[in-house]
Amino acid sequence: MARRDTRAIGLAALLVLAASAARAGEGYGIGRPATAAEIAGWNIDIDRAGDNLPPGRGSVDRGRVVFAEHCASCHGAKGEGALGDQLVGGQGTLATAKPVRTVGSFWPYATTLFDYIRRAMPQNAPQSLSNDDVYAVAAFILNLNGLLPADAVLDAHALPAVRMPNRDSFVGDPRPDVR
Amino acid sequence: MTDDDTGAATRPPSRREFLRASGAMAGGAVAGGLAGRAAAAEPAAPDAANLPPNVPEWMKAPGEPMGNEPYGTPSVYEKGVVRNISKTLKQYISASGRTPLQDLDGIITPNGLFYERHHGGVPTIDPAQHRLMVHGLVERPLIFTMEDIRRFPSQSRIHFIECSGNPVYTRPYGKTASDLVGLVSCAEWTGVPLKTVLAEAGLEDGARWVVAEGADAAALTRSVPIEKCLDDAMLVYSQNGERLRPQQGYPLRLLLPGFEGNMNVKWLRRLKVTTEPAYSREETSKYTDLMPDGTAREFTFHMEAKSIITRPSGGQKLTVRGFHEITGIAWSGHGKIARVEVSVDGGHDWQTAELQEPVLTRALTRFRLPWHWNGEPAMIQSRAVDETGYVQPTLQELLAVRGSNHFYHNNAIWPWRIDAAGEVTNGQA
CATH class of the missing domain: 1.10.760.10 (Cytochrome c-like domain)
Incomplete structure (x- = not known):
């Protein structure tokens, strides 16, 4: 299983990994990348500023x-x-x-x-x-x-x-x- | 449906009816002297041929063969113990059904009796076609199959889930413990810590909230603070050892111990990491708490400490004087229950109840107090104190601060009134 790159991981995630010292800096390699098209099809959230409102x-x-x-x-x-x-x-x-x-x-x-x-x-x-x-x-x-x-x-x-x-x-x- | 529709004459007696009937035969000494509300429908008295000194009929022939019931169900004598579902709701697609708390023991709610709240009905989801998408402020947007989710290191934990409107502040107040606070249940949940899955995707700077969405017809959406997601939140696929029931989010549910029920998004299909909350309908116009001045509290996540006496409780009847155990459940969204106090004199004196071990954080905790009923009218009630020192308030104290339009997060003490005949009714009614 490919070792995942965690160089740019956020502060919060660092805290997570610190709590899980045995695997710090290493993911499980589980799951597959979500494509932009897949995300666009499912992401129907409209926030209060109207971000993500569709054309029409x-x-x-x-x-x-x-x-x-x-x-x-x-x-x-x-x-x-x-x-x-x-x-x-x-x-x-x-x-x-x-x-x-x-x-x-x-x-x-x-x-x-x-x-x-x-x-x-x-x-x-x-x-x-x-x-x-x-x-x-x-x-x-x-x-x-x-x-x-x-x-x-x-x-x-x-x-x-x-x-x-x-x-x-x-x-x-x-x-x-x-x- | 309850057995009321099939006619009392043909249905098997409930356990309490059976006990009451037995008690009548034996002068009350055998039954323990507590009858349920349904006991008015008296079954045929048990055949004396089955009582001492005779040998009961069920010992004189083999019973049902093994394998008669591939998935077990309760005894025919327990058919009255079902979810408490109103027959007069306007509609049943966005609605709730309650756990019969007064008929249960211990702290674990059987899966078939776990309370239900749906906002768009219960979807039938093929787990092979279910996906969880994690996207937004993450380094690697990911899609997981259920097989993927189950590959992560797993954990099992016991937590309650409680609907935020349990009960509302206005009359009429419920008759039974279930009517009042039956929108709480407790189970052992198995799944993967959410922080493990978020770490797999890698959080980016600015990650402050996670917006969770269900795969139901409401696509129910709630925003969860990142602190909770990195603390004790879980993605769960099993409940009390078996896969989640459809009513509880099969095949995947978000579990946020101590947070109001609707945030524990069922049929979970998407987690979007964001800087701001979604301000979804559920977290703006629905699950917000109106104050007397017209303002409304939003993002009121925690379920505060609460308790209820489940026996004796509304709808039951003390049929004999003498010893009765007072028992009930207590819980807090802020941690462990530190103490439960019980009053049997209308709130004048309070005694410390015994807590059944294990006392777990954000789980139902069973309490008990031995009591002798002298046959006189009494008012019994319990109040919980959690490990933060918070004390469960009275309804009057809550109303004085929040007013009666508040709707959600009513964690008031509920007294039960016992009259000279032993009938137990709601002390607030």
Whole structure:
């Protein structure tokens, strides 16, 4: 088995290898290289800056059509929720006795909308929508929440520019917070 | 499904029903005096011909032949011990089912009773077609087969996994221990330390998070701090000695001891090393904790110290006065359980319970306290203290800080009320 090159290994990995002194500087030679094409096919993560958003574009108008066809049966015609989560409304409710957590009232990043719709929705056929239609559905949901005008079109440049109202309301973990 | 659908008259009695029936025959001295909730459906009384001084019928003829059951299942008298699954959920694709904690002993959850939480159903994955991809800030992006994963040096460790919403803060509060905190289970896991696999790929500068993704229909995604990945995180393929059940991520699962359940990504197919978290839906809009002022806590990973008395507990009944062992489970995502205290007088006095060895880090720990019930109403409860000195709080203490919209990470003390008839109910209800 070929000895693996660890010259440029990061600090964290050095710590790992230090904890495993018997094999320091040597890997197991297990696994095979992942090709760029293989990674591109699987890496569907969109971070909060919109990195890795694909080419394509979708309008609020097109999103209305796609939403009615694929989303409304669970989320309601206007995203009011049913079997699926409520997607619209709730702004101003988070500090009340009955908070309504929706895309518009709670989600901190618009880019997550693309990521989640593409990977998990519609629930009966995830990863089936075209990138254009994912942009379009995201645009329609943001429009329903009053966060995009009716004539808006989203793409890899426009989506990360949408500023979500609840973006700055997330805090870290302060626990233990009791006793 | 439970046996309720088939009619009580034709189903075999559960163990507790059987014991209760035996106790009725023998004046309660034999049964130990604790009945389960299902005991209302009284089975036929056992044939006196099987009781002393007679020789029972099952000794008078050979039993079932060896090999009758290639994969063993519990006794027909245990058919009532199944996962606690609500029949009234809106849907069952993104849903959970609970472990019947009040019917189990020890610290290991049988694989068939391990709690379930899925976000896109349970996929059926051919292990020969499953791959793990490691990429991002690594020197060598790699793809592993399951055969590859199993070639790495292996480890076995016992850890609990607990859903972060176990239970929520709002009424109605559950009736049984399972209703309340049945989204926790514990197993011996076998796999490879994640740090071994990451070292194989070689971390690059800037590696601060690892984004894990499942091969389910939710492609569930959570970001894990690199410190955890290089500490006790594992990639596991076996649970209690056998391969993972499909409901637990077959063929490969990320195990993050002490971290909230959904981060232990099942059906693991991809690990991306990054500088920033993914800010996925699950870690922004879903598993975040709303505070009274409208802010929300994010990346609340640890499950804090917790305990529950499982016997006697809600839905059970003390049928006789006298000796009863109080027993339950305690656990902490921050390490070992240092102490469990039990009160039998509504929280006025607390006694130290005995801990069953081994007491393991981030594992269920069984506690016991001998008790004599004098037949009067009582309120019993347990509180765990972990090795960091953290003390399990009351529900009122949690609500005072977090409010009732918090939803996740409720580790409150849960008292059980015992009335003069011996009926055990939720003390918060």
